[in-house]
Amino acid sequence: MLQTIRENSQGIIAKVIVGLIIVTFALFGVESLIGLANSEKAPAEVNGEEISAVDLQRETELQRRQILAQMGENADPAAIDENLLRRQVLDALVSQEIRLQSAEEQGLYLSESMIDQMIVATPEFQVDGQFDPAQFESALRAVGMTPLMYRELLRKEQLIGQERMAYQLSAFSTPTQVRQLLALDRQTRDIAWVQLSLEEVEAGLEISDADVKARYDEDMERFMTEPQVVLSYIELNQNDFADAEAVDEADVRAAYEQELVRFEADEERSAAHILLEAGEGDEAELRQQAESLRERILSGELTFAEAAREYSADPGSAPQGGELGYNARGVFVGPFEDALFSMEAGELSEPVRTEFGYHLIKLKDIRATEPPSFAERENEIRAELASEQAEANYVAALEQLADLSFSSADLEVPSEELGLEIQQTEPFSRAGGNSELTSNAKILRAAFSAELQDEALNSEPLELSRERAVVVRVKEQIPSRQLAFEEVKERLEAELRRERAAAALEAKADELLTALESGQALNEVSALNWSEVANMGREAESAPLEINRYAFELPRPEGEASSFGRVSLRNGDLAIVELKAVHAADVSDLDDNLVKQMGGFIANRNGQLTYQARVEALEEAAEVERN
Structure with missing residues (x-):
């Protein structure tokens, strides 16, 4: 062949x-x-440039990991809508590509050396303040990226950022604009208002049974219940396996002996110090000051505490005579710590130079920590061993529960084998119930799945936490039904009462506004109590927040006439608001620093809005094809 x-x-x-x-x-x-x-086609094309499936998959996975991290330790990956997440990520990639193309069209550029500098300066890629290639690669692997992928991502982000910052930094504001804005912000207004109570109108309404029945008959489909289920379940809890009293005494002793082997006595030293702070002066002169002060202390001219209070630049310890208390290694900067732990008790150090200046250190006492006794540690060790054993037993029982629930036609067998009580939930719908179990997303998906509802199977063990799991089974299915009139009568009556009261209140408010706008006086229009505030500023607490904000939306009064309007309050009430006068603020003597600061804020905001408008225009004009 x-x-x-x-x-x-x-x-x-x-x-x-x-x-x-x-x-x-x-x-x-x-x-x-x-x-x-x-x-296979690319997921999308933007002005002829493809967005690759690899990019979409990587970004989707990154977003998915972030969502799970935000959910916490009980995160359920099945709770994430993968299709929705993919669409959102694709939209974000399309927007990024549009902005990137715009930046590249402007001739913006990022050199490879600049990218290198950014990577080297990233704290997440450093070990002890220095860039570490192994740490760099490890951090990227954790998010599913290679160094080349990260460099390309960094390039895109920086190019887009360059164009955005160009808009923000080139925007400006004039002093006149700043003064106009501050004048508006400091403007005050004279207002009056009256509050019309919805509750009072409701109390005076009569709703007949015939009206309620008519509402029920015209919209009966609203009053269908959701299908519900009742679950039987057994729960496995790790805490049930923990028994500190059952832990063998020999095991506790052995664990304690292991602790003693690992224990290293930490020496602690009680010290005080005087800091002569480094400034712009001569280094030799500063050291000479420290040596002179040391000689004065040794000669008895000054006590150490007196010298610390008078000369030390450390605000935390100087008032206490330089006292630092007992400290172990790892607390102070290197030269200070080296000197402190090389001294004898009672010794006063030579001047020690650190980044803060020169220190004089006095070692007052040395003490060594002792290991705890068996009696001190016994209960805690026993609890730890019990917890470890409980975890092992729980894992084994969880595997057994999975096997038994899969092979059993009900919950009786796993209940008897593992000594678990069969419990029952209250009826609940897909929206969930009121208990921890019936509001859990995993339980809801299982309860309304075809396997449990149609095939009458036991669920697999569903973990509620790292220490708890349940197996559920549908005990009863309650189909949706039409709620009887009597069951919803009270709710419908309240609904009608609220609707009619709101309509009556609006009619009353319109009537008052018409009368006021026609020139009638307040006391002629209504016997209600009017409230008044003069020179009210924005966000002032002298009037309800909704009334305050609405008062600054009303047009400036013309001549002697007031401006009127109505506004809804959060509790359903209505308020009639009268704007009597507008008082301009005097901004002629504004502080120059304030004008400059506000000008920078306005310019930055203008730049952001301008760039956002450009992005929106680019997105509208872009040719985007999604596959």
Whole structure:
């Protein structure tokens, strides 16, 4: 057979075929053949540029991990709508590509050396303040990226950021604009208002049974219940396996002995110090001051505490005579710690130079920590061992529960084998119930799944936490039904009462407004109590927040006439608001620093809005094809 192949490969046809393959490779590369077998379209194209499936998959996974991290230790991956997440990520990638294309069209550029500098300066890629290649690669692997992928991502983000910052930093504001804004912000208004109570109108309404019945009859579909289920379940709890009293005394002793082996007595030293702070002065002069002060202390001219209170630049310890208390290694900066732990008790150090200046250190006392006794540690060790054993037993029981619940036709067998009580939930719908169990997303999905409802199976063990799991089974299915009139009568009556009261209140408010706008006086229009506030500023607490904000929306009064309007309050009441006068603020003597600060804020805001408007225009004009 091999000989036949060899003979045929020498023919003219075979040579022509091989020649064509070589030419294809040379002109178009291997991808020309591979592409024939993989013609799947890119997820999206933006102005002819593809967004690759790899990018979409990577970004979707990153977003998915972030969502799970936000959910906490009880995160349920099944709770994430993968299709919705994919659409959101694709939209974000499309927007990013549009902004990137805009930045590149402006000729913006980021060199490879700049990218290198950014990577090296990233704290997440450093160990002890220095860039570490292993840490860099490890951090990227954790999020599913390679160094090249990260460099490309960094390049895109920085280019987009360059264009955005160009808009923000080139925006400006004038002093006149700043003064106008501050004048508006400091403007005050004279207002009056009256509050019309919805509750009072409701109390005076009569709703007949016929009206309620008519509402029920016209919208009966609203009053169908949701299908519900009742679950039987058994719960496995790790805490039930914990028994500190059952832990063997020998095991506790052995664990304590291991602790003693690991224990290292930490030496603690009680010290005081005087800091002569480094400034712009001469270094030699500063050291001479420290040495002179040391000699004065040693000669008895000053006590250490007196010298600390008078000369130390450390505000935390100087008032206490330089006292630092007992401390172990790892608390102070290197030179200070080295000197402190090389001294004898009662010794006063030579001047010690640190980044803060020169220190004089006095070592007052040395003490070594002792290991705790067996009696002190016994209960805690016993509890730890019990917890470890409980976890092991729980894991074993969880595996057994999974096997038993899968092979059993009900919960009786796993209940008897594991000594678990069969419990029952209250009826609940897909929206969930009021208990921890019936409001859990995992339980809701299982309870309304086809396996449990149609096939009457036990669920697999569903973990409520790391220490608790349940197996559930549908005990009863309650189909949806039409609620009887009597069951919803009270709710419908309250609904009608609220609707009619709101309509009556609006009619009353319109009537008052019409009378006021026609020129009638307040006391002629209504006997209600009007409240008044003069010179009210924005966000002032002298009027309800809704009234305050609405008062600054009303048009400036013309001549002697007031401006009127009505506003809804959060409790359903309405308020009639009168704007009597507007008082301009005097901003002629504003502090120049305030004007400059506000100008920067306004300019930055203008730049953000301008860039956002550009992005919106680009997105509207872009040719985007989603596949």
